[in-house]
Amino acid sequence: MIVMINGAAHEVTDGTTVAQAVSTLTASTTGVAVAVNDEVVTRSAWETTALSDSDRVEVLTAVQGG
Template sequence: MKVMINGVAHEVAEDMTVGQAVRTLTASATGVAVAVNDEVVTRGAWETTALRDSDRVEVLTAVQGG
């Protein structure tokens, strides 16, 4: 199935979860927020929230600078 992750089309497995999608983009375990189809997915739900064909996933990471 195809999903959009941060605006880029990805072909992914039918059973991919939000958590798996996050790990394709970053190894960081902190400072990450995710929304699927404009709805925030809490970290506790990442591994149980399955993606569906044509979902739009936005993975945001906190950046610190100065």
């Protein structure tokens, strides 16, 4: 199935979770927020939230600078 992650099409297997999608973009475990179809997914739900075909996933990472 195809999902959009940060605006780019990605082919993923059925049953792919938010946690698995995030791991394709970053190894960071802190400072990351995720929304699926404009709904925020809490970190505690990443492992149990399965993606569906055509879902739109936005992965945001905090950046610190000066």
